Amino acid sequence: MRRYAGAVLIVIAVSVAWVWALPTAPIHQPLAFSHAKHAKIDCTVCHSGAASAAHAGIPDAPFCVRCHATAPAGTGAAWDRGVAARSFNWVRLERLPDHVMFSHRRHVTLGRLACESCHGEMKTRTTPPTAAPRRLEMTTCLDCHRQQGITEDCNACHR
Numbered sequence: 001m002r003r004y005a006g007a008v009l010i011v012i013a014v015s016v017a018w019v020w021a022l023p024t025a026p027i028h029q030p031l032a033f034s035h036a037k038h039a040k041i042d043c044t045v046c047h048s049g050a051a052s053a054a055h056a057g058i059p060d061a062p063f064c065v066r067c068h069a070t071a072p073a074g075t076g077a078a079w080d081r082g083v084a085a086r087s088f089n090w091v092r093l094e095r096l097p098d099h100v101m102f103s104h105r106r107h108v109t110l111g112r113l114a115c116e117s118c119h120g121e122m123k124t125r126t127t128p129p130t131a132a133p134r135r136l137e138m139t140t141c142l143d144c145h146r147q148q149g150i151t152e153d154c155n156a157c158h159r
């Protein structure tokens, strides 16, 4: 453990700051997006970074209008405002502290893991989640890594 002592102290300090900054109230997205209505579309059509990059990304207005030339039912003024501003201003809910390194590409493309193994069932959601769909903690990572014989070295995940 000794050689990790410095890293552990930094990680603890950053985590305390992080927990302080966590939102406490439920988050309400600016638009009533339904994953269920888009269940026939592959996850990586919209979250393309999940296959090719570290971050999955959340598709925004210029992407949505490729299929929706006019405002979809039930979106009201928020649609027109978002299209004009080129952004709906989605709030990102699933987010690790800055001291952790995580790559979607590594897990999805190389590790061949399904989105569901970390995010649970998204396909059936009719309204946006108001908190991280499944909070990913260090034990979530370590349990799977242990089962699959992947690294448990602190420095693999922590900078």
Ligand code: HEC
Pocket (backbone or CB within 6 Å): 031, 032, 033, 034, 037, 038, 041, 059, 060, 061, 063, 064, 065, 066, 067, 068, 072, 073, 074, 075
């Ligand atoms: C690849 C094409 C495609 C893309 C991209 C797409 N949609 Fe859709 N969307 C659809 C289809 C098809 C439906 C109709 C589903 C149904 O009627 O069951 C739909 C339905 C909807 C509805 C519900 C409308 C209703 O009738 O209740 C909303 C709201 C919506 N989309 C918003 C969005 C937003 C926001 C984005 C961008 C983040 C987006 N869509 C991106 C194809 C797309």
Ligand code: HEC
Pocket (backbone or CB within 6 Å): 043, 044, 047, 049, 050, 051, 055, 056, 057, 058, 092, 093, 094, 095, 096, 097, 102, 104, 107, 108, 113, 114, 115, 116, 117, 118, 119, 136
């Ligand atoms: C091994 C676990 C794991 C798998 C598999 C996984 N994710 Fe994630 N996902 C995460 C973690 C961890 C975060 C937070 C990442 C961060 O803060 O850098 C995240 C964040 C996200 C976000 C928030 C936006 C962003 O860019 O961070 C979206 C959207 C997302 N994932 C979609 C997907 C989709 C779609 C798939 C399947 C193609 C997928 N994820 C597969 C763990 C996973």
Ligand code: HEC
Pocket (backbone or CB within 6 Å): 029, 033, 034, 035, 038, 039, 041, 042, 043, 044, 045, 046, 047, 058, 059, 090, 091, 092, 093, 094, 095, 115, 116, 119, 122, 123, 127, 128, 129, 133
């Ligand atoms: C038509 C585009 C579209 C498709 C297809 C789609 N998503 Fe999403 N996804 C979005 C949008 C827009 C949001 C932000 C609004 C919300 O949370 O409902 C989002 C949010 C998410 C989030 C929460 C990210 C965060 O940190 O806030 C996860 C996780 C996610 N999607 C996973 C998936 C998975 C897994 C699939 C496939 C089963 C999928 N998505 C299919 C557009 C899409």
Ligand code: HEC
Pocket (backbone or CB within 6 Å): 096, 100, 101, 102, 103, 106, 107, 110, 111, 113, 117, 118, 136, 137, 140, 141, 142, 144, 145, 148, 150, 151, 156, 157
């Ligand atoms: C459901 C299983 C699963 C979960 C959960 C998971 N991982 Fe992994 N992880 C893998 C697999 C499988 C690989 C190897 C992928 C490959 O083939 O390169 C991997 C590889 C990695 C690597 C590269 C390891 C190396 O040897 O360089 C890092 C870093 C990593 N994961 C971090 C994380 C973090 C951080 C989390 C939690 C937020 C996490 N993982 C959650 C299965 C998982």
Ligand code: HEC
Pocket (backbone or CB within 6 Å): 004, 008, 011, 012, 015, 096, 097, 100, 136, 137, 138, 141, 142, 145, 151, 152, 153, 154, 155, 156, 157, 158
């Ligand atoms: C497979 C990836 C992974 C490995 C390996 C890993 N961690 Fe973590 N660690 C994480 C993630 C993800 C978080 C953030 C958890 C959260 O936000 O709740 C974290 C958080 C922490 C925290 C902050 C407190 C907490 O629990 O949230 C400390 C301290 C920490 N790790 C120390 C270590 C040490 C020491 C090792 C080596 C013995 C280690 N970690 C190995 C992924 C990993």
